[in-house]
Amino acid sequence: MIYLDNGATSYPKPPNVLSNSMNAIKNFSFNSGRGGYSASVNAAEKIYSVRERIGNMFNFEPQNIAFTLNCTMALNMAIKGSVKKGDHIIISSLEHNAVWRVVNHLKNNGIAAFDIADFSFDEEETVRNFEQLIKPNTSLIVCMAASNVFGVAFPIEEIGKIAKEHGIRFIVDAAQAAGTIPIDSDKCNIDILCAPGHKCLFGNMGTGFLAVKNDVYLDTIIDGGTGSESINPNQPDFLPDRLEAGTLNNSGIISLGAGIDFIRSKGMDNIYNHELKITDYLYNCLSKNDNVILYCPKPKKYKSAPIISFNYKDYSSEKTASFLAEKNIAVRAGLHCSPLAHSFFDTIDRGTVRLCPSVFTSVRDCEIFLNQLKKI
Amino acid sequence: MYLYIKVGSITNAQRAKNVLNKNKIKASVKRLDNPKPGDGCGYVVKAEESNRNIIEILEKNSIRVLGYERH
Numbered sequence: 208m209i210y211l212d213n214g215a216t217s218y219p220k221p222p223n224v225l226s227n228s229m230n231a232i233k234n235f236s237f238n239s240g241r242g243g244y245s246a247s248v249n250a251a252e253k254i255y256s257v258r259e260r261i262g263n264m265f266n267f268e269p270q271n272i273a274f275t276l277n278c279t280m281a282l283n284m285a286i287k288g289s290v291k292k293g294d295h296i297i298i299s300s301l302e303h304n305a306v307w308r309v310v311n312h313l314k315n316n317g318i319a320a321f322d323i324a325d326f327s328f329d330e331e332e333t334v335r336n337f338e339q340l341i342k343p344n345t346s347l348i349v350c351m352a353a354s355n356v357f358g359v360a361f362p363i364e365e366i367g368k369i370a371k372e373h374g375i376r377f378i379v380d381a382a383q384a385a386g387t388i389p390i391d392s393d394k395c396n397i398d399i400l401c402a403p404g405h406k407c408l409f410g411n412m413g414t415g416f417l418a419v420k421n422d423v424y425l426d427t428i429i430d431g432g433t434g435s436e437s438i439n440p441n442q443p444d445f446l447p448d449r450l451e452a453g454t455l456n457n458s459g460i461i462s463l464g465a466g467i468d469f470i471r472s473k474g475m476d477n478i479y480n481h482e483l484k485i486t487d488y489l490y491n492c493l494s495k496n497d498n499v500i501l502y503c504p505k506p507k508k509y510k511s512a513p514i515i516s517f518n519y520k521d522y523s524s525e526k527t528a529s530f531l532a533e534k535n536i537a538v539r540a541g542l543h544c545s546p547l548a549h550s551f552f553d554t555i556d557r558g559t560v561r562l563c564p565s566v567f568t569s570v571r572d573c574e575i576f577l578n579q580l581k582k583i
Numbered sequence: 584m585y586l587y588i589k590v591g592s593i594t595n596a597q598r599a600k601n602v603l604n605k606n607k608i609k610a611s612v613k614r615l616d617n618p619k620p621g622d623g624c625g626y627v628v629k630a631e632e633s634n635r636n637i638i639e640i641l642e643k644n645s646i647r648v649l650g651y652e653r654h
Contacts, residue, residue, distance in 0.1 A: 240593035243614025243625070248593075251612070255597035268645075270594050421645075435592040445647070448592050 209536045209572045214355055214383060214514055214543075214563035216405045216412055220466070224409050227465035231458035238454055240434035250457055257464035258447070264467060265385070265400055266392045267418040273450035274416050274460055278382045279305040281401035281417035284450060285378045286310065286349060288425035289399075294346040296321040297337055299361060301354045301548040306380060310349070319346075326354075326551065328504070330362040338369050347376050352384035356548045356561060357503050358486075358514030360388060367396035376423070382406060383512040386470055387479050398423045404459065407565075409466030414459040419446060429453075478566045482513035485564040485573060490515055492577050499580075502552050502559065516552075516559035519583060524558040527583065531560075534579045538562055586630040586637055587615070589649040599628040602644045608632055 210218050220228075231253070237244075239251035258269035275281040282305045290296065296310050300323050310321040324336040337348060348370045353360040363379055370377035378399045381390055385400075386407030392400055397420070404414025419425065430442045431452030443449050470478060486506045493499045493515070500518045503511075519527045528540035541558040542549050549555040564573075590599050596612045603610035609631040618625035630637050641648055 240626075248612050248614075251593045252597060255594060255601075258594070270598055433592070443592070445591065445595070447594055 209575050211562045211564055211568065211572075211576065212537045212539050213406065213565040213568075214512075214561060215539055217407065217409050217565055219567060220411070220462070221409055221469040223469055224411070224462050224465045228411060228458055228462040231461035235457050235461060237457075238434075239457060240455075253461050253464070254455060254457065257460050257467075260464055260467045261416060261418065265381075265390055265418055266394075267400070268421060271419045271421065271446050272416050273419070273447040274414070274455055276413055276456070277405075277415040278380065278401050278403035279415075281415050282306055282349075282378070282380055283309055284425065284428055285399040285401055285417050286347065287313070287428050288450075289347050289376055289378070290319045291346070292318050293344060294319040295342050295344045296347040296349060297324055297340045297345060298349045299323070299337075299351060300325045300551045301357070301359070301361075301545065302349070302351060303355055303380065303382065303548075304544045304546070305382075306349050306351070307547050323547070326359065326361070328359070330365065334362055334365045334369060337366055341369075341373055341375070345373070345375055347378065349378045349380065351380040351382065352388060352390060353512035353514070354545070354548055355383045355514070356543045356545045356559060357516050357552060358383070358506055358511040359503055360384070360510050360512060363390070363397070364395045370398075371396040383514065386466070386475065387482065387512055388509060389475065392418065392420065399425075404463035404466070408463055409469055410463030411459045413456055414463045416463075417450065419450075425450065427452075473566065479508070479513070481566055482564055482568070483508055483511075485568050485570070486511075486513045486515055486562075488570060489562055489564070489573050489577070492573070493517055496580070498583075502554065513564055515562045516554070517562070518554070518557065518559055519580065522557075522583070524560045527560045527580075530583050531576070531579060536576050536579060584632070585654045586632065587613070587627040587652045587654060588630060588637065588641065589615075589627050589651065590641070590646055591649050593626050595646055596626040596628050598644075599641055599646050602641060602646065603628065603630055603637065606640055608637060608640075 235250040237246040237250045258272040262269040313319040322340045327333045376398045381402040385402035400418040404410035405412045433448040524540035600610045613629045
Protein backbone atom coordinates (compact mmCIF):
# COMPACT_ATOMS: atom_id res chain seq x y z
CA MET A 208 0.00 0.00 0.00
CA ILE A 209 1.15 3.53 -0.77
CA TYR A 210 0.08 5.39 2.36
CA LEU A 211 -0.53 9.12 1.95
CA ASP A 212 -2.99 9.58 4.81
CA ASN A 213 -0.63 10.49 7.65
CA GLY A 214 -2.85 13.46 8.47
CA ALA A 215 -5.37 10.95 9.82
CA THR A 216 -2.79 8.87 11.64
CA SER A 217 0.84 8.08 10.91
CA TYR A 218 1.65 4.74 9.33
CA PRO A 219 3.87 2.82 9.53
CA LYS A 220 5.02 3.40 13.08
CA PRO A 221 8.80 3.47 13.62
CA PRO A 222 10.35 0.13 14.67
CA ASN A 223 11.15 1.40 18.19
CA VAL A 224 7.49 2.38 18.67
CA LEU A 225 6.44 -1.16 17.81
CA SER A 226 9.00 -2.75 20.13
CA ASN A 227 8.26 -0.34 22.98
CA SER A 228 4.52 -0.93 22.60
CA MET A 229 5.00 -4.68 22.90
CA ASN A 230 7.36 -4.25 25.82
CA ALA A 231 4.87 -1.93 27.53
CA ILE A 232 2.02 -4.43 27.18
CA LYS A 233 4.27 -7.16 28.54
CA ASN A 234 6.15 -5.35 31.30
CA PHE A 235 4.43 -2.04 32.13
CA SER A 236 0.73 -2.89 32.11
CA PHE A 237 0.29 -2.13 35.78
CA ASN A 238 -1.84 0.67 37.15
CA SER A 239 0.50 3.60 37.66
CA GLY A 240 -0.23 5.84 40.62
CA ARG A 241 -2.28 3.21 42.37
CA GLY A 242 -0.11 0.36 43.69
CA GLY A 243 2.94 0.44 45.92
CA TYR A 244 4.49 -2.68 44.41
CA SER A 245 7.53 -2.13 42.23
CA ALA A 246 5.79 -2.99 38.94
CA SER A 247 3.25 -0.18 39.51
CA VAL A 248 5.96 2.28 40.55
CA ASN A 249 8.09 1.30 37.53
CA ALA A 250 5.12 1.88 35.22
CA ALA A 251 4.62 5.32 36.80
CA GLU A 252 8.29 6.12 36.15
CA LYS A 253 7.85 5.25 32.49
CA ILE A 254 4.78 7.48 32.26
CA TYR A 255 6.59 10.33 33.98
CA SER A 256 9.50 10.08 31.56
CA VAL A 257 7.05 10.59 28.67
CA ARG A 258 5.68 13.69 30.43
CA GLU A 259 9.26 14.98 30.58
CA ARG A 260 9.87 14.32 26.90
CA ILE A 261 6.67 16.14 25.88
CA GLY A 262 7.47 18.97 28.28
CA ASN A 263 10.94 19.37 26.78
CA MET A 264 9.61 19.35 23.24
CA PHE A 265 7.03 22.12 23.75
CA ASN A 266 8.38 23.92 26.83
CA PHE A 267 5.96 22.88 29.57
CA GLU A 268 6.51 21.53 33.07
CA PRO A 269 6.27 17.71 33.00
CA GLN A 270 3.56 17.58 35.66
CA ASN A 271 1.44 19.89 33.50
CA ILE A 272 1.11 17.32 30.73
CA ALA A 273 -2.24 15.50 31.02
CA PHE A 274 -2.76 12.46 28.83
CA THR A 275 -5.98 12.06 26.87
CA LEU A 276 -7.34 9.62 24.30
CA ASN A 277 -6.81 11.99 21.40
CA CYS A 278 -6.55 15.66 20.45
CA THR A 279 -10.34 16.09 20.30
CA MET A 280 -10.67 15.08 23.95
CA ALA A 281 -7.85 17.45 24.87
CA LEU A 282 -9.53 20.34 23.04
CA ASN A 283 -12.88 19.63 24.72
CA MET A 284 -11.20 19.68 28.12
CA ALA A 285 -9.25 22.84 27.32
CA ILE A 286 -12.13 24.84 25.83
CA LYS A 287 -15.01 23.70 28.05
CA GLY A 288 -12.77 23.87 31.10
CA SER A 289 -11.83 27.49 30.32
CA VAL A 290 -15.13 29.26 29.67
CA LYS A 291 -17.78 30.61 31.97
CA LYS A 292 -21.24 31.91 31.18
CA GLY A 293 -21.19 35.10 29.14
CA ASP A 294 -17.71 34.59 27.69
CA HIS A 295 -16.74 35.23 24.09
CA ILE A 296 -14.42 33.01 22.06
CA ILE A 297 -12.53 33.63 18.81
CA ILE A 298 -11.63 30.73 16.53
CA SER A 299 -10.10 30.65 13.04
CA SER A 300 -11.94 30.06 9.79
CA LEU A 301 -10.14 26.77 9.19
CA GLU A 302 -10.83 25.01 12.48
CA HIS A 303 -11.57 21.31 12.72
CA ASN A 304 -14.88 20.10 14.14
CA ALA A 305 -12.91 19.31 17.32
CA VAL A 306 -13.07 23.07 17.91
CA TRP A 307 -16.04 24.24 15.84
CA ARG A 308 -18.51 21.73 17.28
CA VAL A 309 -17.29 22.46 20.80
CA VAL A 310 -17.86 26.21 20.50
CA ASN A 311 -21.22 25.58 18.80
CA HIS A 312 -22.18 23.37 21.74
CA LEU A 313 -21.27 26.18 24.14
CA LYS A 314 -23.24 28.68 22.05
CA ASN A 315 -26.31 26.43 21.73
CA ASN A 316 -26.35 25.94 25.50
CA GLY A 317 -26.21 29.67 26.13
CA ILE A 318 -22.78 29.53 27.75
CA ALA A 319 -20.51 31.41 25.35
CA ALA A 320 -20.67 33.20 22.02
CA PHE A 321 -18.01 32.93 19.36
CA ASP A 322 -16.71 34.68 16.24
CA ILE A 323 -14.61 33.39 13.39
CA ALA A 324 -11.40 35.12 12.28
CA ASP A 325 -10.57 34.62 8.62
CA PHE A 326 -7.31 33.03 7.56
CA SER A 327 -5.25 35.01 5.05
CA PHE A 328 -2.10 34.15 3.14
CA ASP A 329 -0.95 37.54 4.41
CA GLU A 330 0.05 36.75 8.01
CA GLU A 331 -0.38 40.31 9.24
CA GLU A 332 -3.91 40.33 7.90
CA THR A 333 -4.66 37.07 9.71
CA VAL A 334 -3.47 38.56 12.98
CA ARG A 335 -5.50 41.73 12.36
CA ASN A 336 -8.57 39.57 11.67
CA PHE A 337 -8.22 38.03 15.13
CA GLU A 338 -7.52 41.32 16.87
CA GLN A 339 -10.51 43.08 15.29
CA LEU A 340 -12.87 40.52 16.82
CA ILE A 341 -11.71 41.00 20.41
CA LYS A 342 -14.50 42.19 22.72
CA PRO A 343 -14.39 43.14 26.42
CA ASN A 344 -15.70 39.65 27.31
CA THR A 345 -13.37 37.69 24.99
CA SER A 346 -11.76 35.11 27.23
CA LEU A 347 -10.39 32.64 24.73
CA ILE A 348 -8.67 32.44 21.36
CA VAL A 349 -8.48 28.96 19.86
CA CYS A 350 -6.39 28.46 16.76
CA MET A 351 -4.86 25.54 14.93
CA ALA A 352 -1.13 25.59 14.26
CA ALA A 353 -1.73 24.28 10.74
CA SER A 354 -4.79 23.31 8.71
CA ASN A 355 -5.51 19.61 8.54
CA VAL A 356 -6.97 20.09 5.05
CA PHE A 357 -4.82 22.66 3.29
CA GLY A 358 -1.64 22.49 5.35
CA VAL A 359 -1.35 26.26 5.74
CA ALA A 360 0.16 27.34 9.07
CA PHE A 361 -1.16 30.14 11.26
CA PRO A 362 1.17 32.81 12.68
CA ILE A 363 0.61 31.49 16.19
CA GLU A 364 3.49 33.49 17.65
CA GLU A 365 1.84 36.75 16.55
CA ILE A 366 -1.65 35.61 17.53
CA GLY A 367 -0.29 34.55 20.92
CA LYS A 368 1.23 38.00 21.31
CA ILE A 369 -2.09 39.79 20.86
CA ALA A 370 -3.81 37.25 23.15
CA LYS A 371 -1.27 38.07 25.86
CA GLU A 372 -1.58 41.82 25.32
CA HIS A 373 -5.34 41.56 25.85
CA GLY A 374 -5.14 39.07 28.74
CA ILE A 375 -6.92 36.38 26.71
CA ARG A 376 -6.23 32.68 27.19
CA PHE A 377 -4.65 31.14 24.06
CA ILE A 378 -5.30 27.51 23.10
CA VAL A 379 -3.44 25.95 20.18
CA ASP A 380 -4.62 22.86 18.33
CA ALA A 381 -1.34 21.30 17.20
CA ALA A 382 -2.92 18.22 15.59
CA GLN A 383 -1.00 18.55 12.32
CA ALA A 384 2.07 20.36 13.64
CA ALA A 385 3.21 18.65 16.86
CA GLY A 386 6.28 16.65 15.86
CA THR A 387 6.82 18.50 12.57
CA ILE A 388 6.76 22.27 13.04
CA PRO A 389 8.66 23.44 16.16
CA ILE A 390 6.38 24.96 18.80
CA ASP A 391 7.71 26.77 21.87
CA SER A 392 4.88 27.59 24.26
CA ASP A 393 6.81 30.48 25.85
CA LYS A 394 7.72 32.09 22.55
CA CYS A 395 4.14 31.76 21.28
CA ASN A 396 2.45 32.65 24.63
CA ILE A 397 0.45 29.45 24.47
CA ASP A 398 -1.57 28.76 27.61
CA ILE A 399 -2.79 25.32 26.56
CA LEU A 400 -1.43 23.13 23.77
CA CYS A 401 -3.52 20.20 22.56
CA ALA A 402 -2.08 17.46 20.39
CA PRO A 403 -2.65 13.88 19.30
CA GLY A 404 0.02 11.31 20.06
CA HIS A 405 -0.66 9.15 17.01
CA LYS A 406 0.00 11.55 14.14
CA CYS A 407 3.35 13.32 13.70
CA LEU A 408 4.50 12.11 17.13
CA PHE A 409 4.23 8.47 15.94
CA GLY A 410 2.54 7.01 19.03
CA ASN A 411 -0.32 4.55 18.95
CA MET A 412 -3.91 5.55 18.32
CA GLY A 413 -5.75 6.33 21.54
CA THR A 414 -3.10 8.81 22.66
CA GLY A 415 -3.11 12.57 23.00
CA PHE A 416 -2.43 15.23 25.58
CA LEU A 417 -3.06 18.73 26.74
CA ALA A 418 -0.14 20.73 28.06
CA VAL A 419 -0.98 23.55 30.43
CA LYS A 420 1.01 26.53 31.68
CA ASN A 421 1.55 26.90 35.43
CA ASP A 422 -0.90 29.74 36.00
CA VAL A 423 -3.77 28.21 34.03
CA TYR A 424 -6.66 26.78 36.04
CA LEU A 425 -9.10 24.52 34.23
CA ASP A 426 -12.50 23.34 35.32
CA THR A 427 -12.94 19.61 34.73
CA ILE A 428 -15.29 17.85 32.35
CA ILE A 429 -14.28 14.36 33.51
CA ASP A 430 -14.02 13.58 37.22
CA GLY A 431 -13.11 10.37 38.98
CA GLY A 432 -10.39 8.32 40.56
CA THR A 433 -6.84 9.59 40.43
CA GLY A 434 -5.15 7.54 43.14
CA SER A 435 -4.55 10.79 45.03
CA GLU A 436 -6.58 12.60 47.73
CA SER A 437 -9.12 9.78 47.61
CA ILE A 438 -10.88 11.14 50.69
CA ASN A 439 -11.56 14.41 48.88
CA PRO A 440 -15.06 14.47 47.30
CA ASN A 441 -13.75 16.87 44.64
CA GLN A 442 -11.22 16.43 41.88
CA PRO A 443 -7.68 17.35 43.10
CA ASP A 444 -6.62 20.91 42.32
CA PHE A 445 -3.14 19.93 41.08
CA LEU A 446 -1.90 18.64 37.76
CA PRO A 447 -1.87 16.18 36.13
CA ASP A 448 -4.30 14.46 38.53
CA ARG A 449 -6.96 17.15 38.09
CA LEU A 450 -7.22 16.31 34.39
CA GLU A 451 -6.48 12.58 34.46
CA ALA A 452 -9.39 10.70 36.02
CA GLY A 453 -9.30 6.95 35.52
CA THR A 454 -6.68 4.47 34.41
CA LEU A 455 -4.12 5.67 31.90
CA ASN A 456 -3.29 4.04 28.57
CA ASN A 457 0.19 2.93 29.61
CA SER A 458 1.17 1.12 26.43
CA GLY A 459 -0.09 4.00 24.30
CA ILE A 460 1.70 6.63 26.37
CA ILE A 461 4.93 4.63 26.31
CA SER A 462 4.59 4.27 22.53
CA LEU A 463 4.23 8.04 22.33
CA GLY A 464 7.46 8.44 24.29
CA ALA A 465 9.15 6.09 21.84
CA GLY A 466 7.75 8.17 18.97
CA ILE A 467 9.39 11.27 20.46
CA ASP A 468 12.66 9.32 20.81
CA PHE A 469 12.40 8.44 17.13
CA ILE A 470 11.90 12.11 16.21
CA ARG A 471 14.88 13.11 18.34
CA SER A 472 17.09 10.43 16.81
CA LYS A 473 16.20 11.49 13.26
CA GLY A 474 16.02 15.20 14.05
CA MET A 475 12.67 16.96 13.79
CA ASP A 476 14.11 19.37 11.23
CA ASN A 477 15.35 16.49 9.06
CA ILE A 478 11.91 14.86 9.18
CA TYR A 479 10.19 18.13 8.28
CA ASN A 480 12.69 18.75 5.44
CA HIS A 481 12.08 15.28 4.02
CA GLU A 482 8.31 15.69 4.18
CA LEU A 483 8.53 19.12 2.54
CA LYS A 484 10.78 17.69 -0.19
CA ILE A 485 8.11 15.08 -0.89
CA THR A 486 5.25 17.59 -0.87
CA ASP A 487 7.33 19.88 -3.09
CA TYR A 488 7.80 17.06 -5.61
CA LEU A 489 4.12 16.14 -5.49
CA TYR A 490 3.05 19.77 -5.82
CA ASN A 491 5.31 20.41 -8.83
CA CYS A 492 4.07 17.31 -10.64
CA LEU A 493 0.42 17.97 -9.83
CA SER A 494 0.65 21.59 -10.94
CA LYS A 495 1.80 20.42 -14.39
CA ASN A 496 -1.28 18.23 -14.77
CA ASP A 497 -4.03 20.29 -16.42
CA ASN A 498 -6.71 18.06 -14.88
CA VAL A 499 -5.62 18.84 -11.32
CA ILE A 500 -6.94 21.73 -9.26
CA LEU A 501 -4.75 22.93 -6.38
CA TYR A 502 -5.97 25.37 -3.77
CA CYS A 503 -2.89 26.73 -2.06
CA PRO A 504 0.59 27.90 -2.98
CA LYS A 505 3.41 25.38 -2.74
CA PRO A 506 4.05 24.32 0.90
CA LYS A 507 6.92 26.29 2.47
CA LYS A 508 8.95 25.63 5.58
CA TYR A 509 7.33 26.97 8.77
CA LYS A 510 4.42 28.27 6.67
CA SER A 511 2.85 24.88 6.01
CA ALA A 512 2.46 21.39 7.32
CA PRO A 513 3.33 18.76 4.69
CA ILE A 514 -0.23 18.51 3.35
CA ILE A 515 -1.66 19.07 -0.15
CA SER A 516 -5.34 19.21 -1.06
CA PHE A 517 -6.46 18.80 -4.67
CA ASN A 518 -9.28 17.76 -6.94
CA TYR A 519 -9.24 16.01 -10.30
CA LYS A 520 -11.27 17.44 -13.18
CA ASP A 521 -14.85 17.92 -11.99
CA TYR A 522 -14.92 14.60 -10.15
CA SER A 523 -16.05 14.38 -6.58
CA SER A 524 -13.11 13.95 -4.23
CA GLU A 525 -14.57 10.61 -3.14
CA LYS A 526 -14.57 9.34 -6.73
CA THR A 527 -10.89 10.21 -7.15
CA ALA A 528 -9.99 8.64 -3.80
CA SER A 529 -12.02 5.56 -4.58
CA PHE A 530 -10.14 5.07 -7.87
CA LEU A 531 -6.82 5.42 -6.02
CA ALA A 532 -7.98 3.01 -3.28
CA GLU A 533 -8.56 0.38 -5.96
CA LYS A 534 -4.90 0.81 -6.90
CA ASN A 535 -3.89 0.37 -3.25
CA ILE A 536 -3.13 4.05 -2.69
CA ALA A 537 -4.48 5.41 0.60
CA VAL A 538 -5.61 9.03 0.56
CA ARG A 539 -8.49 10.75 2.31
CA ALA A 540 -11.32 12.51 0.52
CA GLY A 541 -14.33 14.54 1.62
CA LEU A 542 -14.49 17.28 4.22
CA HIS A 543 -11.87 15.90 6.65
CA CYS A 544 -14.09 16.91 9.61
CA SER A 545 -13.39 20.54 8.68
CA PRO A 546 -16.42 22.03 6.92
CA LEU A 547 -15.29 25.51 8.00
CA ALA A 548 -12.05 25.15 6.03
CA HIS A 549 -13.88 23.84 2.97
CA SER A 550 -16.37 26.69 3.12
CA PHE A 551 -13.50 29.13 3.31
CA PHE A 552 -11.70 27.63 0.28
CA ASP A 553 -14.99 27.10 -1.57
CA THR A 554 -14.63 23.33 -1.73
CA ILE A 555 -17.62 22.49 0.49
CA ASP A 556 -19.59 20.92 -2.38
CA ARG A 557 -17.14 18.17 -3.25
CA GLY A 558 -14.43 18.30 -0.59
CA THR A 559 -10.84 17.64 -1.60
CA VAL A 560 -8.41 14.75 -1.93
CA ARG A 561 -5.75 15.14 0.74
CA LEU A 562 -2.15 13.97 0.44
CA CYS A 563 -0.10 13.67 3.64
CA PRO A 564 3.32 12.08 3.25
CA SER A 565 5.53 11.13 6.19
CA VAL A 566 9.18 10.52 6.87
CA PHE A 567 8.62 7.02 5.43
CA THR A 568 7.23 8.25 2.10
CA SER A 569 9.63 7.95 -0.83
CA VAL A 570 9.78 9.66 -4.23
CA ARG A 571 9.07 6.23 -5.70
CA ASP A 572 5.77 6.14 -3.73
CA CYS A 573 4.91 9.53 -5.23
CA GLU A 574 5.71 8.33 -8.76
CA ILE A 575 3.36 5.37 -8.35
CA PHE A 576 0.61 7.68 -7.11
CA LEU A 577 1.18 10.21 -9.91
CA ASN A 578 1.19 7.52 -12.60
CA GLN A 579 -2.05 6.05 -11.31
CA LEU A 580 -3.64 9.50 -11.18
CA LYS A 581 -2.95 9.93 -14.88
CA LYS A 582 -4.96 6.75 -15.58
CA ILE A 583 -8.22 8.01 -14.12
CA MET B 584 18.29 8.10 58.74
CA TYR B 585 15.68 8.45 56.04
CA LEU B 586 13.23 11.19 55.27
CA TYR B 587 9.80 10.19 53.98
CA ILE B 588 8.33 13.18 52.16
CA LYS B 589 4.65 13.37 51.34
CA VAL B 590 3.98 15.17 48.06
CA GLY B 591 0.40 14.21 47.24
CA SER B 592 0.62 12.34 43.94
CA ILE B 593 2.68 9.79 42.08
CA THR B 594 3.70 12.44 39.51
CA ASN B 595 4.90 14.79 42.23
CA ALA B 596 6.76 11.90 43.81
CA GLN B 597 8.51 11.19 40.49
CA ARG B 598 9.33 14.88 40.10
CA ALA B 599 10.64 15.05 43.65
CA LYS B 600 12.78 11.96 43.15
CA ASN B 601 14.30 13.42 39.97
CA VAL B 602 14.96 16.79 41.62
CA LEU B 603 16.69 15.13 44.59
CA ASN B 604 18.72 12.83 42.35
CA LYS B 605 19.87 15.86 40.35
CA ASN B 606 21.00 17.36 43.67
CA LYS B 607 22.96 14.18 44.40
CA ILE B 608 20.54 12.99 47.06
CA LYS B 609 19.60 9.33 46.72
CA ALA B 610 15.82 9.07 46.57
CA SER B 611 13.13 6.60 45.58
CA VAL B 612 9.34 6.44 45.37
CA LYS B 613 7.61 4.37 48.04
CA ARG B 614 4.12 3.93 49.37
CA LEU B 615 3.29 4.59 53.03
CA ASP B 616 2.39 1.53 55.09
CA ASN B 617 -0.32 3.36 57.01
CA PRO B 618 -1.33 6.42 55.04
CA LYS B 619 -3.75 8.81 56.72
CA PRO B 620 -6.61 10.32 54.70
CA GLY B 621 -4.72 13.60 54.46
CA ASP B 622 -1.59 12.00 53.07
CA GLY B 623 -2.78 12.31 49.51
CA CYS B 624 -2.03 9.34 47.29
CA GLY B 625 -0.03 7.47 49.90
CA TYR B 626 3.10 7.77 47.80
CA VAL B 627 6.17 9.32 49.38
CA VAL B 628 9.67 10.11 48.32
CA LYS B 629 12.17 8.31 50.45
CA ALA B 630 15.33 10.42 50.68
CA GLU B 631 18.32 8.58 52.06
CA GLU B 632 19.51 11.57 54.03
CA SER B 633 17.63 13.37 56.76
CA ASN B 634 18.35 16.98 56.12
CA ARG B 635 16.01 19.98 56.22
CA ASN B 636 17.62 21.30 53.01
CA ILE B 637 15.76 18.57 51.20
CA ILE B 638 12.44 20.26 51.84
CA GLU B 639 13.86 23.61 50.74
CA ILE B 640 15.20 22.04 47.55
CA LEU B 641 11.79 20.59 46.74
CA GLU B 642 9.92 23.80 47.50
CA LYS B 643 12.38 25.80 45.41
CA ASN B 644 11.43 23.52 42.55
CA SER B 645 7.71 24.24 43.10
CA ILE B 646 6.96 20.83 44.57
CA ARG B 647 4.27 21.08 47.21
CA VAL B 648 5.34 19.25 50.36
CA LEU B 649 2.40 18.00 52.45
CA GLY B 650 4.55 16.73 55.29
CA TYR B 651 7.53 14.58 56.15
CA GLU B 652 8.59 11.92 58.61
CA ARG B 653 12.04 10.97 59.83
CA HIS B 654 12.78 7.25 60.09
